[in-house]
Amino acid sequence: MQASLWRWLFISLLLLSLGISLQATAETSTREHTPLAELEPSSSQRQVAKEVTRLLTHQHFADITLDSKLEEQAMENYLQQLDPNKALLTRSEAEALLDRTSELEAALVKGELDFAFDVFVTVTSKQKKRLEDALTQLKNELDSFDFTSEERFQADRREADWPESQAEIETYWQHRLTHELLSLMNSEQSAEEARDLLVRRYENRLNRLKQTNNDDIFQSFMNAFTTSVDPHTNYLTPRRSDSFNIQMKLSLEGIGAMLQSENEYTKVVSLVPGGPADRQGELEPTDRIIGVGQSKDGEIENVIGWRLDEVVDKIRGPKGSTVRLEVLAADNTERRVIEIERNAVQLEDQAASKRIIKTQVNGETRKVGVIEIPTFYLDFEGQQNNTKDYRSTTRDVKRLIDELQEEDIDGLVIDLRNNGGGALQEANSLVGLFIPRGPVVQVKDADGNVQILGDNDGQVHYNGPLGVVINRLSASASEIFAGAIQDYGRGLVVGEQSFGKGTVQTILDLSEGQLKITRAKFYRISGGSTQHKGVIPDITFPPLYDSERIGESASENALAWDQVEPVIPPRNSAIQSMIEQLESRHLERVRDDPNFQFLQAQSQWMQDNKGTPSVSLNRKVRQQEKKKEEAAQLAMENRRREGLGMEPLKSLDDEEPEDPNDREPTPVDLAILEETGNILMDFKRLAN
Known part of the structure; x- marks a missing residue:
């Protein structure tokens, strides 16, 4: 096969290997910021819209036709990008925008992008107003927050229906602010200290929103269209193309973490195997980076609401230097600070x-x-x-x-x-x-x-x-x-x-x-x-x-x-004829394997707690729920240790910290590899 074809196939496969996020992301602007309502598409963007539409309808693997069904999907994607948590638009407002779907064809075929920019400005202006109102309440009305409520808050509303009224949206934002304050107060900060930190975060979000440029709007709209066709088809702006090409060369610097923007957070998608973060061992996929500090004692700067490329710039640095990351677990229950020594990921x-x-x-x-x-x-x-x-x-x-x-x-x-x-x-x-x-x-x-x-x-x-x-x-x-x-x-x-x-x-x-x-x-x-x-x-x-x-x-x-x-x-292989025997021996053996039982317990815990759990807006209840979760994890670990003849732990904090340079398998890894070896030896005996 020709080398060019191998390269083409290599690119397609490496995309997922590198964990490259190609969702809509904001890009840093170096000019003065144009007011949101005054942003308009450039002539080159109008031309690109036509080019993308033509390529998708003529060269995509699927037989793509720009019909009403695809246009409706693209419009729904666009609103989902602009209001992912359904926290800005009421049902009637969303339906009014969806009723304008017929204008989407002209935007894509003729490059008449004013419609796309208008929708963006409509929704994003509501976000700007919400951020301003939140700042006013945080600064002037701290006493209005109730930390003894029996209400619960569901942070992820992606699968929820559009709210029916403005009152429902108001309730969501009140609960959201209460939740965010409680998350900070659970880290032994007072309400006033938590408020001050949250104000800085919201000010940053508002500042980043004011930095929106026409590239942000265009990329968001085009990817709403391309991902309506399939999730791996994406438009790359010139700057994103440059970044993509650097990553394709496997020339990665920093900590070796693949990141993407999710709502207002920078989320860890995956870790580069063997990279600094992977070796350090504490950063995990789905963690959200909420703060970045330079050196071991440098002040941690809040990065919630920042542009993805700005967060990456903060994390990158000279080989051998230290970056401190403040991260929030995916379930919003744990905040921690991680120190990672930067290095080249070769x-x-x-x-x-x-x-x-x-x-x-x-x-x-x-x-x-x-x-x-x-x-x-x-x-x-x-x-x-x-x-x-x-x-x-x-x-x-x-x-x-x-x-x-x-x-x-x-x-x-x-x-x-x-x-x-x-x-x-x-x-x-x-x-x-x-x-x-x-x-x-x-x-x-x-x-x-x-x-x-x-x-x-x-x-x-x-x-x-x-x-x-x-x-x-x-x-x-x-x-x-x-x-x-x-x-x-x-x-x-x-x-x-x-x-x-x-x-x-x-x-x-x-x-x-x-x-x-x-x-x-x-x-x-x-x-x-x-x-x-x-x-x-x-x-x-x-x-x-x-x-x-x-x-x-x-x-x-x-x-x-x-x-x-x-x-x-x-x-019709020997393996196929032996599967039933091999599985029977496997199940019998793992009943007495402490490490494999630990793997099963971890899997069951994940199954029991999957989905989108809500969190209490009552400070005492939230602390109790956290203790209950820690107790469950401690019990699982101690059952494993007991089976191996090890001393039980009184607290998860008593466990010896892992050596970041130690590449020995974890208990779960050991269970998987050892049992795979056992199954393989079973097969060898049966085959002989």
């Missing part, structure tokens, strides 16, 4: 690595090699220039297999958890280490043409027992690898259902900016798409991620699952 930090897990079989110790692959990487330039020892996933894994075999391993596990993808070429060649030859993946373009990619070298580098571990964050190239291993019956796939991203994107240049557009879909060699369904493990472990919130199936307007003709017959 490809080396994301390279494949190995370890050995020991397990007991009939009283004898067996060694299972584990190779963790955080991403599918490839030095394209080194490959094209025939550079000696250029880096690639397959080359590294091949070397690691050799090293593990020198230690006489009894089986091999490929750990693809949290691997969001990367170079398709590497997923293809990696499969080739385990099969002699054959197809690996099918790629279908918008015209229905199917290309089959595979391995033809006729060699097998490792022919022993093989296991593959996946979870909900395993996507794209990971799904191609795991799916091919499963379709050939070459190895056992265990863990959680994977992400389900089976689409291919490419970048098209526009007269201003770029368009990331879905151009093709992936299919397994058995014919089914990985879209939505992902890869279903042969043996499923308790889930640690909410599939209703994470994964392609959780994305609005994602393309549907479908299938093409299979290129190999349905598998």
Whole structure:
């Protein structure tokens, strides 16, 4: 295959691997701020709107027609972007704007963007008024807040109906301010101290709102349209294009966290494996960064309501310097400050690595090699220039297999958890280490043409027992690898259902900016798409991620699952015939495994507490709920420790802090890897 095509497929797969957020985000303006009501579209933006519309209706994988249904979806998306929590518009006001959907066609086809700007100004002006009113109340009416109320507050109203009246909106904002004050007061601050901090936050939000420019409006509108087609098709402004291209080179600096704007917060989407934040160990996906400080004792500056690029600028800094992040947990119940030493996030930090897990079989110790692959990487330039020892996933894994075999391993596990993808070429060649030859993946373009990619070298580098571990964050190239291993019956796939991203994107240049557009879909060699369904493990472990919130199936307007003709017959392997026995032995064994029981308890707790929980607006009740949650977590940890013969903890605070440089598996990781090894040894015994 030509290198250009590999690069095209690499881009599409790497998008998810890097965790790049391409939702509408504000961009820093360096000129004087034009009043919101005076902002208007530029001639170049009018031209780009027409270009994007033409490309989507002619080059997207799906057969796109700009009809009333798509226009209605785009308009609903636009309002959802502008008022995501339904906290600004009443039902009648929202319906009045939705009634203007017919004007959307002229905006997209003819570039008549005044309609889009008018809607933006209408909604955002209401937000500005709400922020001003909130500041007035905080500054002058602190006594109006009741911290003994029996009311509860639901912060996430994305799935709620539009409020029927202004009174309902007033109640929401009163509860919201009370909630935010209580969140700060629970950190041992007085009401006055909490008020002063909240005032600064709202002033920042108001200031950022006043910095809105026409690029903000245009990008918001265009992405409301593009994501109505599918969630991975997006418009990139020139500045966003530059940032995207930097990230595509894997030249990341700072702390190695992928961020996106969500409402007024900067949310952590994912951590770059091996990066500074990942190594430090405290920052977690879904955390929201609410403050940033420089150096170990520098003052933390509130960043709620800031532009995403401004927050990133604050977090980035010279290698070896320290940044302090004040973060808020996703459930609004915990605030903490994290110190991270900045560093460059190099490809080396994301390279494949190995370890050995020991397990007991009939009283004898067996060694299972584990190779963790955080991403599918490839030095394209080194490959094209025939550079000696250029880096690639397959080359590294091949070397690691050799090293593990020198230690006489009894089986091999490929750990693809949290691997969001990367170079398709590497997923293809990696499969080739385990099969002699054959197809690996099918790629279908918008015209229905199917290309089959595979391995033809006729060699097998490792022919022993093989296991593959996946979870909900395993996507794209990971799904191609795991799916091919499963379709050939070459190895056992265990863990959680994977992400389900089976689409291919490419970048098209526009007269201003770029368009990331879905151009093709992936299919397994058995014919089914990985879209939505992902890869279903042969043996499923308790889930640690909410599939209703994470994964392609959780994305609005994602393309549907479908299938093409299979290129190999349905598998009838030894693994398939043994699944029932293997699962029975697995379930019997984990009943007595303290670490696996801890994994099950964590999974059950997540299931019991998923959704959008409300929080009490009563200070005492909120403190009691927090203590109850901490007690539940402590009980789970102590049951695990008791089963392992360890001393119980009196408090979670008594647990020894983890060494950020210690890469040993956590109890949950250990449970997953050890049990995968046990299942693999079961298969080896049954096969013999």
